[in-house]
Amino acid sequence: MVSVTIDGHEIQVPEGTNVLEAAKKAGITIPHYCYHPALSVVGQCRVCMVEIDGAPKLATACSTQVRDGMNISTNSERATEARQAVLEFLLANHPLDCPVCDQAGECYLQDYAFDFGLDTTHMVEEKRTYPERERRMLGPHVIQNQNRCIHCTRCIRFTREISETHDLTMKARGNHQYIDTFNGEPYDNPWSACAADVCPVGALTVKEFRFRARVWRLEETRSICPGCSIGCNIMIGHRNGVVYRFMPRENAEINGWWMCDHGRFLAEDLNARDIDRPLIRSGGQLAPATWSDALEELARIIGAGTDARVIASANLSNEALYLAKKLFAEKLGLKMLVPVETGPGRSIKNAHKEWIRSEDPHPNATGARLIGLNVGDASRLQDFLITSSGPVVILDAGAHPLLASQDIIQAIKNQPIVAMANAHTPMTRAADLVFPVASWLEAEGTYTSSTGRVQLAERGAHPSDEAKAAWDILTLMARALGADPGPVTRPQQIFEELAAEVPAFAGMTYRRLSNEPGVPVLEEVAHVG
Amino acid sequence: MSIAHTQPLTMTPPEMLRDVHFDGEMEKKISALLRRYPTKQAALLPVLWLCQERWGWLPASVLQAVAKRLELSPAFVEGVTTFYTMYNTQPTGKYLVQVCTTLSCQLCGASGLTAHLKERLGIDSGETTPDGRFTLLGVQCLGACGEGPVVQINNDYYTNVTVEMLDQILDELPE
Amino acid sequence: MEPILLRAEHETNSKALTTSLKLGGYSALKKALIMNPEDIREEVKKSGLRGRGGAGFPTGVKWGFVPQDLPKPKYLICNADESEPGTFKDRKLIHTDPHMLIEGIIISSYAINAHTAYIYIRGEFYEEVQILEQAIAEAYKKHYLGKNILKTGYDLDVYVHRGAGAYICGEETALMESIEGKRGQPRLKPPFPAVVGLFGCPTVINNVETLACVPHIIERGADWFASIGRPRNTGPKLFCVSGHVNRPGVYELPLSVTYREIIEKHCGGVRDGKKLKGFIPGGSSAPVLPASAIDIKADFDSVAEAGSMFGSGALIVLDETTDMVWLLENLLTFYTHESCGQCTPCREGGNWALEIVRRIRRGYGRPEDLETLERISQFASRGMTLCPLGDAFCGPITGVLTHFRGEFEQAIAKAKPLPKKKLPALPVRSGRGTFGM
Numbered sequence A: 001m002v003s004v005t006i007d008g009h010e011i012q013v014p015e016g017t018n019v020l021e022a023a024k025k026a027g028i029t030i031p032h033y034c035y036h037p038a039l040s041v042v043g044q045c046r047v048c049m050v051e052i053d054g055a056p057k058l059a060t061a062c063s064t065q066v067r068d069g070m071n072i073s074t075n076s077e078r079a080t081e082a083r084q085a086v087l088e089f090l091l092a093n094h095p096l097d098c099p100v101c102d103q104a105g106e107c108y109l110q111d112y113a114f115d116f117g118l119d120t121t122h123m124v125e126e127k128r129t130y131p132e133r134e135r136r137m138l139g140p141h142v143i144q145n146q147n148r149c150i151h152c153t154r155c156i157r158f159t160r161e162i163s164e165t166h167d168l169t170m171k172a173r174g175n176h177q178y179i180d181t182f183n184g185e186p187y188d189n190p191w192s193a194c195a196a197d198v199c200p201v202g203a204l205t206v207k208e209f210r211f212r213a214r215v216w217r218l219e220e221t222r223s224i225c226p227g228c229s230i231g232c233n234i235m236i237g238h239r240n241g242v243v244y245r246f247m248p249r250e251n252a253e254i255n256g257w258w259m260c261d262h263g264r265f266l267a268e269d270l271n272a273r274d275i276d277r278p279l280i281r282s283g284g285q286l287a288p289a290t291w292s293d294a295l296e297e298l299a300r301i302i303g304a305g306t307d308a309r310v311i312a313s314a315n316l317s318n319e320a321l322y323l324a325k326k327l328f329a330e331k332l333g334l335k336m337l338v339p340v341e342t343g344p345g346r347s348i349k350n351a352h353k354e355w356i357r358s359e360d361p362h363p364n365a366t367g368a369r370l371i372g373l374n375v376g377d378a379s380r381l382q383d384f385l386i387t388s389s390g391p392v393v394i395l396d397a398g399a400h401p402l403l404a405s406q407d408i409i410q411a412i413k414n415q416p417i418v419a420m421a422n423a424h425t426p427m428t429r430a431a432d433l434v435f436p437v438a439s440w441l442e443a444e445g446t447y448t449s450s451t452g453r454v455q456l457a458e459r460g461a462h463p464s465d466e467a468k469a470a471w472d473i474l475t476l477m478a479r480a481l482g483a484d485p486g487p488v489t490r491p492q493q494i495f496e497e498l499a500a501e502v503p504a505f506a507g508m509t510y511r512r513l514s515n516e517p518g519v520p521v522l523e524e525v526a527h528v529g
Numbered sequence B: 001m002s003i004a005h006t007q008p009l010t011m012t013p014p015e016m017l018r019d020v021h022f023d024g025e026m027e028k029k030i031s032a033l034l035r036r037y038p039t040k041q042a043a044l045l046p047v048l049w050l051c052q053e054r055w056g057w058l059p060a061s062v063l064q065a066v067a068k069r070l071e072l073s074p075a076f077v078e079g080v081t082t083f084y085t086m087y088n089t090q091p092t093g094k095y096l097v098q099v100c101t102t103l104s105c106q107l108c109g110a111s112g113l114t115a116h117l118k119e120r121l122g123i124d125s126g127e128t129t130p131d132g133r134f135t136l137l138g139v140q141c142l143g144a145c146g147e148g149p150v151v152q153i154n155n156d157y158y159t160n161v162t163v164e165m166l167d168q169i170l171d172e173l174p175e
Numbered sequence C: 001m002e003p004i005l006l007r008a009e010h011e012t013n014s015k016a017l018t019t020s021l022k023l024g025g026y027s028a029l030k031k032a033l034i035m036n037p038e039d040i041r042e043e044v045k046k047s048g049l050r051g052r053g054g055a056g057f058p059t060g061v062k063w064g065f066v067p068q069d070l071p072k073p074k075y076l077i078c079n080a081d082e083s084e085p086g087t088f089k090d091r092k093l094i095h096t097d098p099h100m101l102i103e104g105i106i107i108s109s110y111a112i113n114a115h116t117a118y119i120y121i122r123g124e125f126y127e128e129v130q131i132l133e134q135a136i137a138e139a140y141k142k143h144y145l146g147k148n149i150l151k152t153g154y155d156l157d158v159y160v161h162r163g164a165g166a167y168i169c170g171e172e173t174a175l176m177e178s179i180e181g182k183r184g185q186p187r188l189k190p191p192f193p194a195v196v197g198l199f200g201c202p203t204v205i206n207n208v209e210t211l212a213c214v215p216h217i218i219e220r221g222a223d224w225f226a227s228i229g230r231p232r233n234t235g236p237k238l239f240c241v242s243g244h245v246n247r248p249g250v251y252e253l254p255l256s257v258t259y260r261e262i263i264e265k266h267c268g269g270v271r272d273g274k275k276l277k278g279f280i281p282g283g284s285s286a287p288v289l290p291a292s293a294i295d296i297k298a299d300f301d302s303v304a305e306a307g308s309m310f311g312s313g314a315l316i317v318l319d320e321t322t323d324m325v326w327l328l329e330n331l332l333t334f335y336t337h338e339s340c341g342q343c344t345p346c347r348e349g350g351n352w353a354l355e356i357v358r359r360i361r362r363g364y365g366r367p368e369d370l371e372t373l374e375r376i377s378q379f380a381s382r383g384m385t386l387c388p389l390g391d392a393f394c395g396p397i398t399g400v401l402t403h404f405r406g407e408f409e410q411a412i413a414k415a416k417p418l419p420k421k422k423l424p425a426l427p428v429r430s431g432r433g434t435f436g437m
């Protein structure tokens, strides 16, 4: 540890820390563009100038490591003037088209110019433009407006150091250099949109989000990506119950600052709801019903003694899975299976530059195993379904692709089918009873990642219309079937019980989970799965 | 007395460069270059030179082949290529006439040369005559300022150039 | 002064090894290879030799920074990028006596325990590449290069690495990037090249002329070398004179002669009998000095005292007809064309300054322009940028605004008001590799 003074605050930081990070620790923001904690330090933008006692020249905070006893000023007259000048240089050629720029509201140029810049500019010259690169698709997801680029090279370094796809480069040089791909080919890699995330201005933006909402109007909810078992931390941007985007949320242990395009663009799927109240089949048609009718119907279908089977889902939270096990398997004695599949390989790099890879497309198969549920692949699912003639309860119509296959539906069409879903699938259309379940945004819950970290996804909106969270529905179902769930009011309460019961989760609380980057399950237990 | 001493460049047409391979002779030269450096990447500039000498210019297909040979990403190779002004990613004329536009040569009248060339060739800086014979380019200091004005045609320097000399050179250059 | 670096200037076939040997070439090498490397470093330090590439850093001191105990290869680089406008001495040296340079490279490599040396030469110098390759081949044949040089057990390989059109590659770290096969973008310092240089290894980089001085120091001793010039500014120097003089060219003179002597005596005075208006003393990035400064000494310290920079020793002479607004436009065009583009102040500030000067030249100057130019030069130099190219384009600005401000004020006083519609943007200046963009 070394001790440094920044603007009069004395702080202790580890040796090797740069001045910019040290200042951050002291609560002082030093503006920066080319610096990004995940990327190599290049010291190119020159906006992070600070004055260091005893040094004849100003220094760039990003590339200067602290030394014991260093006395740094971020707000001396010299440092302030220098930063103002650099910002003025940057704005000299910037189009200042903020009203039509998607980055507005989260643009570092806008913010820093406001916080640290001058209020006038001396520039009367015509601005540099790149006529062929003003608005063009750089790839399937990323739009380029080179006029806005401040040449910080973050996007290039992202493709070299993080995605390792090496597909972006700077072409030409000097004042006319620009970002491009080889031979102008589409910029397409599994993490392509992250280049837009690291772009501090509106030079690279994400097509799927373009002009859909002004960022300052969005509410943000801390969540977990539903796309696979890696469990990248995300921020869901939404408004009035409509989901606009997923953005990666920093988590050093799992996803660093990144997420893959597959996960990111699942955001739109969250809006695809077409089941918003219970449905009961009558006269060959699914018709809306009240919750009490639906629960009565459930009790009728799964009367005592029927050989009902429950298909749970590795997409459900630890809380829902725990309840399912406790109420359906243990109290009611029903057979239960969690079907899993092998998905396309996904990978993400954490903040330690380690790749995390997974072919498990479910956000919580690890949780299901740790809770002690019966987990099986497609063939086990098939056997499980066709070896009985009793009712089938499907806790998540999207739990496994086989559940959408016509062969399976044909095979079980004479058995009563109960399903939970928020959007129709071939299976829900064949069902006799459908419960409307809350979307990913609408329910709180924890998920256990492929690397054994338990992570909390918060709730950002109330379930729409008549929908309810899975844990809530499971409680109601159990009660209707005569198994007393006890007073279950919140997922947090279920989690407390789970943590007390299941050793892998021992010592975890929602409070810890929301403050830590996911709490690892106990090492020895983790390997049992 | 003849003063022109420059041989024409040959530009391989793009359709013959769709699929680029290094033949045995090129391979031999590349291997020799690789022995000079501890990394493959370091051979990039010399290999690009080799390719430009071989094919006259450096289309994307050549850059791709170079990238593959040196185990670099094609984007990286293109980024490097376009940083340097002497690598031609477009074909040029047989004679690349480069007039120094920097101070010392200008003090000695180089702007007159440019004006004369523009008029004589009917093209602007950066353009090629329709017959593909000349490409005209204003360039920065060529490092021979004491003998200004300096004109470089392909690899050759012409110094203390006057309008009359320039006319003579252009007339004498072989087909 | 007897010619030292240019001793072969008037020889026929001066490039040949036989000529070099006849004039004493490689005799210093034989002497050096039986010396202790440390003693060579000491001798060079004692000679007071300062780098001829621009910065004037004491060469022996630089060599001393190489951590000899680091178990990594060490490299020597000869900087033959020669791209600062006004400079053409390295080309002259290569044409006159390539073996003197090679001998200097061998001795210097030996002094720092390097076994590989690269000569980085600008891409335009095609002929000079051939000359060097030829000379190197001769030297290998004679066992001045290669394994077990002159049976002393010392090994050295020398390779020529040709640039491809980028002034910035003269900057030492950009040059290393360029050898490594990258865009020629200067590196952050520290670490300094002496410790982390080429391929991450300790590296010494010296200018052609600097290295060519080394054999003479070994041959004739540090004291002899230090007796030329004056203290702290020792040795012979190749002065490149261009512009408005009767006899431009490369002149070998002791450091600390006066500019008057160079211009009037050696170069035959200002061309066409015109009056001297001013001169640029150290390559085009050095601030211009007025005619009244003609009696200062041509060396590192005197020129610095006069508010300019001795740089590479390139003298550009300007007669009374020179339009200083035009001159500034010309030089800013050069530097913006050559900015590598990494740093905001250099990339944006340089171009902005250029646009202002162009506007003034087109008759649309505004009174506040000079202040803006000064502001730009204040914030694009002295550590505001990664490498000194920022300072390099600010030098001309401060020079003309200090000594010839009146010309700008006059241009502005006569200016028309800015048209309502913005002036059309100037066409994109492109390099060759990137026609049109």
Ligand SMILES: Cc1cc2nc3c(=O)[nH]c(=O)nc-3n(C[C@H](O)[C@H](O)[C@H](O)COP(=O)(O)O)c2cc1C
Binding pocket: C050, C051, C052, C053, C054, C055, C056, C057, C059, C079, C080, C081, C082, C083, C084, C167, C168, C169, C170, C171, C172, C173, C205, C206, C207, C208, C210, C211, C387, C388, C389, C392
């Ligand atoms: C923008 C820029 C361009 C330079 N160009 C050259 C050059 O063309 N030749 C050269 O020898 N040094 C050049 N230098 C200086 C080198 O960085 C370096 O200081 C020099 O090669 C060291 O050699 P010396 O100590 O022998 O002078 C340049 C420096 C800068 C900042």
Ligand code: SF4
Binding pocket: A148, A149, A150, A151, A152, A153, A154, A155, A156, A179, A195, A198, A199, A200, A201, A203, A204
């Ligand atoms: S596109 Fe964005 S991230 Fe990339 S260099 Fe430009 S400003 Fe930086």
Ligand code: SF4
Binding pocket: C168, C185, C186, C338, C339, C340, C341, C342, C343, C344, C346, C347, C385, C386, C387, C388, C389, C390
């Ligand atoms: S000062 Fe200019 S040339 Fe030097 S590193 Fe910065 S941008 Fe490049």
Ligand code: FES
Binding pocket: A031, A032, A033, A034, A035, A042, A043, A044, A045, A046, A047, A048, A060, A061, A062, A063
């Ligand atoms: S953030 Fe420090 S130079 Fe860019």
Ligand code: FES
Binding pocket: B100, B101, B102, B103, B104, B105, B106, B140, B141, B142, B143, B144, B145, B148, B150, C085, C086, C087
């Ligand atoms: S100015 Fe033309 S060669 Fe240097």
